[in-house]
Structure formats: structure tokens, C-alpha cells
Amino acid sequence: MNTDDRAFLDAFHQVGKIGATGHGGVERQAGSAADGEQRRWLADLLSASGFAVNYDPIGNEFGLLELTPGAPYVLVGSHLDSQPTAGRYDGAYGVIAAAYAVLRLAEKWRDSHVAPTYNIGVVNWFNEEGSRFKPSMMGSGVFTGKIDLTAALDTTDPRGTTVRDALDAIGCRGEYDAPNIAAYAEIHIEQGRGMEKEGVTIGLVHSNxxxxxxxxxxxxxxxxxxxxxxxxxxxxxxGASMLVVAAREIADHFDDGVxxxxxxxxxxxxxxxxxxPSRVNLLLDLRSADEDVLAEADRMLHERIAKIQVSANVQIERGSAHCWPVTPYQPEGVQLAASVAADLGLRHQEVMTLAGHDSTNMKDIVPTxxxxxxxxxxxxxxxQELTHDEDLVAGLTMLTAVVEKLADGALKS
Amino acid sequence: MNTDDRAFLDAFHQVGKIGATGHGGVERQAGSAADGEQRRWLADLLSASGFAVNYDPIGNEFGLLELTPGAPYVLVGSHLDSQPTAGRYDGAYGVIAAAYAVLRLAEKWRDSHVAPTYNIGVVNWFNEEGSRFKPSMMGSGVFTGKIDLTAALDTTDPRGTTVRDALDAIGCRGEYDAPNIAAYAEIHIEQGRGMEKEGVTIGLVHSNxxxxxxxxxxxxxxxxxxxxxxxxxxxxxxGASMLVVAAREIADHFDDGVxxxxxxxxxxxxxxxxxxPSRVNLLLDLRSADEDVLAEADRMLHERIAKIQVSANVQIERGSAHCWPVTPYQPEGVQLAASVAADLGLRHQEVMTLAGHDSTNMKDIVPTxxxxxxxxxxxxxxxQELTHDEDLVAGLTMLTAVVEKLADGALKS
Structure with missing residues (x-):
């Protein structure tokens, strides 16, 4: 392993100490003191290499390097916030890999006196997890115009603290208006068993x-x-318990994994x-790669709800709903990544993402x-979440090469 | 209605304004500001008539009148604390009726220059409800030696406030050592439909x-x-939801009400x-008037738990357990009350209590x-909890007559 990769791994494991739970995990929910600490860590790392670090009104943290004056930016990132008693990899790997990828490219371009077509930057999206403040993917949701800024800032956690106050408490609510974005890239842990089972190092996400x-x-x-x-x-x-059991029974009606x-x-x-109890609030979700399966499951769920209302002698009201179809990432981006992986000799495969990611929002506005x-x-x-060090390093190598292509205008429309 | 009864009803409905929810109910959980307010109300009422008001180390509020120096006391009371979004009658009726009963008797004895065999006093037990601090019936539990004082004071609510601090905040943690108790009386709303259905005004509780x-x-x-x-x-x-559903199915296995x-x-x-979710804590209870039914239900529950562990792929651990058999109130007390009700021409009937009460503790140490x-x-x-004014008044008349008998030594052993 070269010293650059070692420095990246050291940094990654260093960040894992922020908000450490003592059992291998972290607790760094959005807007917490630990979130403030990791945000300052990122700001210090990027500032030291000449990146301009700024916060937008919903607390997204941007570290940008302008090499080609006036050109749009290729943005690379993920989120540093975590669930309660979470793993160290989810989100954090993507942000730290993004930082090391752009630092490597910046150094390379400086050394070779070459200016890329696009400028580059790192982004740490605010509140991807949605555990403390709902909904999830809040920072990228506001950034892409899907969530109203004021509504997001007014959102409260279970203790009544608003997003606004939580961001102010860690000094991360800014006024930055991010520049034009040409493309976006993100790397993340799979959070499933598929790639491990197939012996694949790099997953190329083609849709959610x-x-x-x-x-x-x-x-x-x-x-x-x-x-x-x-x-x-x-x-x-x-009534609520019957609904929880019904949700599982509906999943069991289909083959495992469907x-x-x-x-x-x-x-x-x-x-x-x-x-x-007079009232129960609950959040229920149904997910499938097959829209027909999802529609059938949804029909079954609502049929069960009607029956539960009678058998439990309760009323069940549907509150907010957030539904999305299978949506593709740009096929050109998948092809670009496939060719980069092939060049690097990394075992790769097209995969779908079961979880939501900030890239799910970003792909709707720029090539991603x-x-x-x-x-x-x-x-x-x-x-207990774990990704082996060699895979973390392979992912960084892959991300760096993809971002270099994007900065060179590979997905220019 | 006489002016004395009117004054009692006015007082009762006045207390219903403390911690009022605006929808006919109250929220006066143990040790809250509203609990402090109603405790001061009671102290003022009794002090004005020469009663000595004191708090013991677990915050039980005693208002005692010594008419026969050195004699033990007949204690009458219930609890002023409430559940969240509770009714105005549960507990509060019993304390206010107790206060008006002893005030009437005190006046009668003063006017007639007769000293009863026993002295009399009112008690407002701390934390009967157990919603904020567990377990329920905490004040009477400590008083009767069933709960350790230090453990009770160290108990925390969901925000981490201890009983000790909550009592200190409302100035209700004292050092009073209550005198010998000769007998105890309590009146409460039924909280069931049985008496209304039978057209009965006074229920004589013979067991729980x-x-x-x-x-x-x-x-x-x-x-x-x-x-x-x-x-x-x-x-x-x-797993928890399956357990909630199983508990209901076990109840449905028996006839309604069993x-x-x-x-x-x-x-x-x-x-x-x-x-x-990685963990769910829940409190489940089984109750029956028939100990054989309870034993059979308990067996069914534990059989279901073993199955749920397998089908939900979880472990279910039993934490604390609090079990009690059917226990009788002293039959002499039931007979005394029956004869008082007959003398007063009040329709009465022997009943069981399904809920726990402070009297459930007190009956184990004195005739109750x-x-x-x-x-x-x-x-x-x-x-929406409601008891009609005429029943409140009839209950007060009944309680006053019973307490007079008790003060005259009717249940002297």
C-alpha cells in the first residue's frame, strides 16, 4: 500500500473516533456536537490545501477549488452524519474518499500545470440520515429544490430543537450560494450482501x-x-402492532429479496x-426493484388496513407519503464508470441501490x-458495519479516476 | 342539595381547573407543577380548619387533626396525581371527598363536644398513577414498607429527573413520621360499567x-x-408487535370480562x-378475578413468546415482574359499609376492583x-371520564358515615 493510501485510511479511521460509541460504532446525528466536530475536521483538511470552505443556508458544507475561473464545478461527496449507534462507514467513507480524491487531483493538476475543464469540490450534505430531523436527504433535497428551505429549517427533533437552532449551535448555517454544478459523483458502502457474494469490488449503480x-x-x-x-x-x-405484522406478512408473500x-x-x-394507548404514529415503508410488485404490495397493505380498522376497533389515517418509482442514473455515467473500472482492473458489476442516497436527488439535476x-x-x-481497508482503497482509486474524467468533461451534454 | 354538598362540589370542580387540558380533562402527573399546586390547595383547605399538614420522605401529604391526645388515627384519602390527558375524577374525587368528610366530622365533634375514639386525618398519596415514575402506588407502597424509600427517591422519569428532585422542586419532600394508623378508608370512581349497569350507587369493594x-x-x-x-x-x-397481538388473542380466548x-x-x-429496531421495551399485563384463568393465560403467553422468538428471529427477555393474587379486603369492613349504606338508603352491592388502588396496599396493614x-x-x-354530581354527593355522605363509625372504633380489633 502506498503512503497516499495509508494517509487516507489513517484519516478515515481518525474520523471514526469522533462520536465513537465504544463498541466500534459512532453516534453523530445531524446538527449534534459530534457533527460539528467532524465538519470542522473536513473544513480544516480542505482549507489547508487552498479549498474555499462555505456553508449554504441548510448547512451543506462545500469545499471548492477554482482552477479554471468561471467554469462550473464537478462536485464529489456524501454525508458525515450518522444514525444513532451507527457504523463508521455509512456516508463518512464517501465524504473522506471525496476529499482525498480531489486533493490528489488538485495536486496532480498543480504539478502538471494543467487546468481541467471543470473546477472541483467536495460536498458534505446535511442530514442524509433523517433520524433526528425528518425527512432524510434533507440537505441535498433543499439543494435540488425538492424540499422547501424554510420548512426544513423549522423542522424540530423530538426535544423541540429546530434545524435552524441546531445548525447555529455548531456554526454551520451559512449564506453560501453554490456555483453551477456540471456533474456529481458519490461513493458509498453497498449496505447489502450482493457484491460480497459475487466477489465484486466496485458496484456501478444504474438505478434505485x-x-x-x-x-x-x-x-x-x-x-x-x-x-x-x-x-x-x-x-x-x-392496531399499530397488527399493521407492523401485516407489513412483514406482505413481504413474506413474495420471494426473499423481492x-x-x-x-x-x-x-x-x-x-x-x-x-x-389513544394514538400511535408510525413510519412504514415498502421497497422493491419491481414497480408491479410494489403496486401489488401497496394494494395488499391498504386492504389489510381496512380489515385492521375493524378488528382492532381503531381508525387508521394515512399522513405524509413519499413515493418514488425506479429511476435510472444516466447510462452514460454508468458506462463511463465501467470503462474506468476496466482500465483499473477492478472487478465491477452494475447494481441497484435499495437505500436512498444524496445522489438519488443529484441525478435528477446533473449527470451523476x-x-x-x-x-x-x-x-x-x-x-458492526465493516468494509475492508483494501476495498476502501480500491474505491478511492476508482472515484479519483472517475472524477478526473468528469472534470475533463466526459459527461458534457 | 344542601349548602355543604354544594360547597364540596364547587371545591371538586375548582380543583378540576388545576392542570386543565381544555378538553374536560387534567394533566397533573406526580411531582409536576400542577401536582404542587393541588397539594397546596389541599394544605390550605385543611390548615384553615386547624389540621396539621405535613409531608413524609416520599411526599405523601398528611393533614391530621388530633382530638383525642395520643390515640391512633383513622386515615382517609386517595391520590391527586393523574395520568397524562386524564379525567378529573380518578383519585382527586377520593381526596376531596376525604377532606370534606373529615371537615364535617371535625365540625360535628367540636359542636357536640364529643371526642371520637380515634383521631382523624386526610392523606394524599404520592404517585399512585405511575405514568411519570414507576411503579404505580409508590407513596402508599413506601408507607406500607413494600417499596424501599431510597430506591423510590432515585427513580427517574423519561427525562432523567429523580423523584427526589421532582418532590424538592414542588417543596413536598418532608421528614414527617406519621403516627399509628387504626383504620383506612378510601372512595374512588369505579372505572368500569358494572355499577352503572346494575343501577348501584355505592360499590363495596370486597377484593381485588x-x-x-x-x-x-x-x-x-x-x-x-x-x-x-x-x-x-x-x-x-x-417481535414486540407479535407479542401485543398475542396478548389480545389470549384475552379473546376467554369470555368477555374474564x-x-x-x-x-x-x-x-x-x-x-x-x-x-434493535430493542423494544414493553409493559404487558394480564388481569382476572379468577386465579385459574390467570394461570392458564400466563401459560399461553409464555408459550406464544417461545414461538415469537423463532418466527420473528428475536430474543425476548422477561424483566421485572409484579404479580398478585386475588386478595380480600377485611370482611368486617365490607359488612360495616353495607350496614351504613342500608341505613342511608343507598343502593349498594359488593364489587371487586380491577384496578390497583392505594387501599390495596393499606388493607395489608390495617382494617380498610x-x-x-x-x-x-x-x-x-x-x-371524558365522568361521575354524576349526585353520585359524588352520595359517595361523600357514605364516606362520612363510614369514617365516623371507624373513628368510633367500629373495626377495632
Whole structure:
């Protein structure tokens, strides 16, 4: 391993100490003190090499290097924020690889006195995870015009702190108006088992799974758990529990891997040991690579909801909904990445992304290349999340070569 | 209605304004500012009539009147604390009726220059509800030696505030050592439909339902909700939901009214929209008037748990358990109350209590009389909780007469 790669790995493992949980993981939710610390780490790294670091109004952190005055920028990045008790790789790998990729290119261009067609920059998107503040992919959502800035800033966490106040507390709410973007690239861990199973080092993401994400509000009626006869109860938690079980049963109706369903968040009111719950809020999602499967699953879900309303004696209201179809990344970007991987001799394969990424937003406004490296055992959003060092290094090599092509105008429309 | 009864009702409805929710209910959880306010209200009422008001180390509020120097006390009371978004009657009726009963008796004895065999006093037990600080019936539990004082004071609410600090904040942690108690009386709303259905005004509680209350911890594994295939998931919320559904199915296995099961409190970790939950804590209880039914239901529950561990791929750990059999109130107390009700011409009937009460603790250390008045539609732990004014007044008349008998040594052993 060369000293450049070693420096990158050292930096990566250094950042893993910020917000460390003590069990191999990190806790660096969006806008937390640990998020502020890692943002300053990135700013220091890029500033030291002459990059201009600035924050936009939703706290996206940009580190830009202007080599060709007035030219648009190729942006490379991901997110440093994490889930609670999360792994060290999700998002952070992409940002640190982006930083080292552009630093390498900047040095190369400086040494060779060559100016690329486009300028380059690193971006650390605010709140990709959406655990503390909803929805997820907030920073790239605002940047691409899909989420209203004021609504995002007014969003509160469970303790009532707004995004605005959280960003101000870590000094990361700015007024920066980012320049024109020519292309975007992102690298991320796969968070699944597919590539590991196939022995593939680089995944070329050609599209994302379709998803229907729903908020449901189950309405019951407060009552005494001891004295209220069962026939009189309108138990919101019973209705919600039936919905959680139904979601799994619908997934089990299809072959494994065809449909993913989950309820990750569920909140009970008043949540007292002796009170039949009057309200449960929950977030349920259905995901599939096959839009027909998703439509059929959605139909089954709504049929089950109608039955649960009767059997649990509750009302189930659908709140916000966030649905997207299978959407492609630009095929030219996939082809470009395939040829780069072939040149580098890296085993590669086209893959879909099951999870959402900031690149899912960016691909809708600029040519975007999305790359994966393998996850050991597919473990993610878990302190045991792991990608081997050699794969981290291979991904950096791949990303650097792709960004060089993009900066040279490879995907110029 | 006489002016004395009117004054009582006015006082009762006045107290309903403390911590009012604006929808007919109240929120006065143990140790809150509203709890402090109602405690001062009670202290002022009793102090004005020469009662000595003091707080013991767990915040039980005693208002005592010594008429027969050195004699033990007949204590009358209930609790002023409430559930979140609760009704105005649960507990508060019992304390205010107790205060007006002893004030009437004190006036009568003063006017007639007669000293009763026993002295009298009012008690407002701390934290009967157990919603903010667990377990419920904390004040009477400590008083009767069933709960350790230090453990109770160290108990924290979900924000980390201890009972000690909450009591200090409202100035209600004292050093009072209550005198000998000769007997205890309590009146409460039924919180069920039984008495209303039977057209009964006064319920004579002869025993309590048996109950098994369990804390369960469901252990899964954090994973990404989008990318983790179903077969790999260890979803703690799925396991918990199956347990909630199983609890209801076990109740449905018996005739309505025979077995009550509930999960009132359930907390998900990490509770993020895109993370498969790794842990759920929940409180599940089974209650029945028939100990054989309870034992059979308990067996069914544990059989279901073993199956859920396999089908949801989770581990279910049983945490704390709090179980009690059917226990009688002293039959002499029930007979005394029956004869008082007959003398007063009040329709009465022996009943069981499905809910726990402070009297459930007190009956284990002194002769105890527990009375009920009807609840409209059995609604309780709900802002719509209602008992008609005429029943409130009838209950006060009944309680006053019973306490007079107790003060005269009717249940002297």
C-alpha cells in the first residue's frame, strides 16, 4: 500500500473516533456536537490545501477549488452524519474518499500545470440520515429544490430543537450560494450482501429501487388497562402492532429479496403502563426493484388496513407519503464508470441501490455517477458495519479516476 | 342539595381547573407543577380548619387533626396525581371527598363536644398513577414498607429527573413520621360499567383482581430498513408487535370480562425511520378475578413468546415482574359499609376492583374500607371520564358515615 493510501485510511479511521460509541460504532446525528466536530475536521483538511470552505443556508458544507475561473464545478461527496449507534462507514467513507480524491487531483493538476475543464469540490450534505430531523436527504433535497428551505429549517427533533437552532449551535448555517454544478459523483458502502457474494469490488449503480414510504396515525381511545373490558377498547397500539405484522406478512408473500417492508419508527401516546394507548404514529415503508410488485404490495397493505380498522376497533389515517418509482442514473455515467473500472482492473458489476442516497436527488439535476464498495455480511446501520481497508482503497482509486474524467468533461451534454 | 354538598362540589370542580387540558380533562402527573399546586390547595383547605399538614420522605401529604391526645388515627384519602390527558375524577374525587368528610366530622365533634375514639386525618398519596415514575402506588407502597424509600427517591422519569428532585422542586419532600394508623378508608370512581349497569350507587369493594404485570425486552439487531433482506432481519419491533397481538388473542380466548390483557407502554430503539429496531421495551399485563384463568393465560403467553422468538428471529427477555393474587379486603369492613349504606338508603352491592388502588396496599396493614361510585360508560384514564354530581354527593355522605363509625372504633380489633 502506498503512503497516499495509508494517509487516507489513517484519516478515515481518525474520523471514526469522533462520536465513537465504544463498541466500534459512532453516534453523530445531524446538527449534534459530534457533527460539528467532524465538519470542522473536513473544513480544516480542505482549507489547508487552498479549498474555499462555505456553508449554504441548510448547512451543506462545500469545499471548492477554482482552477479554471468561471467554469462550473464537478462536485464529489456524501454525508458525515450518522444514525444513532451507527457504523463508521455509512456516508463518512464517501465524504473522506471525496476529499482525498480531489486533493490528489488538485495536486496532480498543480504539478502538471494543467487546468481541467471543470473546477472541483467536495460536498458534505446535511442530514442524509433523517433520524433526528425528518425527512432524510434533507440537505441535498433543499439543494435540488425538492424540499422547501424554510420548512426544513423549522423542522424540530423530538426535544423541540429546530434545524435552524441546531445548525447555529455548531456554526454551520451559512449564506453560501453554490456555483453551477456540471456533474456529481458519490461513493458509498453497498449496505447489502450482493457484491460480497459475487466477489465484486466496485458496484456501478444504474438505478434505485422504487419505494412507498408512509406515515400512519392509528387513532384509538384512552382507557384504563385494568378496568376497561376488552369489548369496549379502542387500542391504538393493538392496531399499530397488527399493521407492523401485516407489513412483514406482505413481504413474506413474495420471494426473499423481492419486496422489503419495515416499520423503523413507532411512537405511542400516552405511553403509560395502565392506559390503553389513544394514538400511535408510525413510519412504514415498502421497497422493491419491481414497480408491479410494489403496486401489488401497496394494494395488499391498504386492504389489510381496512380489515385492521375493524378488528382492532381503531381508525387508521394515512399522513405524509413519499413515493418514488425506479429511476435510472444516466447510462452514460454508468458506462463511463465501467470503462474506468476496466482500465483499473477492478472487478465491477452494475447494481441497484435499495437505500436512498444524496445522489438519488443529484441525478435528477446533473449527470451523476454513483459507486459502491462491498459491505461485509451486508451489515449496516449497526456498529458492526465493516468494509475492508483494501476495498476502501480500491474505491478511492476508482472515484479519483472517475472524477478526473468528469472534470475533463466526459459527461458534457 | 344542601349548602355543604354544594360547597364540596364547587371545591371538586375548582380543583378540576388545576392542570386543565381544555378538553374536560387534567394533566397533573406526580411531582409536576400542577401536582404542587393541588397539594397546596389541599394544605390550605385543611390548615384553615386547624389540621396539621405535613409531608413524609416520599411526599405523601398528611393533614391530621388530633382530638383525642395520643390515640391512633383513622386515615382517609386517595391520590391527586393523574395520568397524562386524564379525567378529573380518578383519585382527586377520593381526596376531596376525604377532606370534606373529615371537615364535617371535625365540625360535628367540636359542636357536640364529643371526642371520637380515634383521631382523624386526610392523606394524599404520592404517585399512585405511575405514568411519570414507576411503579404505580409508590407513596402508599413506601408507607406500607413494600417499596424501599431510597430506591423510590432515585427513580427517574423519561427525562432523567429523580423523584427526589421532582418532590424538592414542588417543596413536598418532608421528614414527617406519621403516627399509628387504626383504620383506612378510601372512595374512588369505579372505572368500569358494572355499577352503572346494575343501577348501584355505592360499590363495596370486597377484593381485588389478580394480576401478572411483566416488563419484556425484545432484542433484535440494528440494520438498514432499505437494503437488509428480510431473511437477515432480527426486527425487535416485529417481535414486540407479535407479542401485543398475542396478548389480545389470549384475552379473546376467554369470555368477555374474564381476562383483561394490555400493553400500555412500548418504547422502540433507536426509533429511526430507516433502521430495523434493535430493542423494544414493553409493559404487558394480564388481569382476572379468577386465579385459574390467570394461570392458564400466563401459560399461553409464555408459550406464544417461545414461538415469537423463532418466527420473528428475536430474543425476548422477561424483566421485572409484579404479580398478585386475588386478595380480600377485611370482611368486617365490607359488612360495616353495607350496614351504613342500608341505613342511608343507598343502593349498594359488593364489587371487586380491577384496578390497583392505594387501599390495596393499606388493607395489608390495617382494617380498610374501599368504596366505589359509578363511572358513566365506564370511561376512565380519559378526558371524558365522568361521575354524576349526585353520585359524588352520595359517595361523600357514605364516606362520612363510614369514617365516623371507624373513628368510633367500629373495626377495632
Amino acid at each position: 429501487w422504487a419505494a412507498n414510504k408512509y406515515e400512519f396515525l392509528v387513532h384509538g381511545e384512552q382507557a384504563h388497562t385494568g378496568s376497561t373490558v376488552i369489548a369496549d377498547r379502542k387500542d391504538a397500539l393493538l 419486496l422489503h417492508t419495515s416499520v423503523g419508527e413507532l411512537t405511542v401516546y400516552p405511553n403509560s403502563p395502565v392506559v390503553v 455517477v454513483m459507486l459502491f464498495v462491498p459491505s461485509v455480511d451486508g451489515i449496516s446501520h449497526n456498529e | 383482581w389478580a394480576a401478572n404485570k411483566y416488563e419484556f425486552l425484545v432484542h433484535g439487531e440494528q440494520a438498514h430498513t432499505g437494503s437488509t433482506v428480510i431473511a437477515d432481519r432480527k426486527d425487535a419491533l416485529l 381476562l383483561h390483557t394490555s400493553v400500555g407502554e412500548l418504547t422502540v430503539y433507536p426509533n429511526s425511520p430507516v433502521v430495523v 374500607v374501599m368504596l366505589f361510585v359509578p363511572s358513566v360508560d365506564g370511561i376512565s384514564h380519559n378526558e
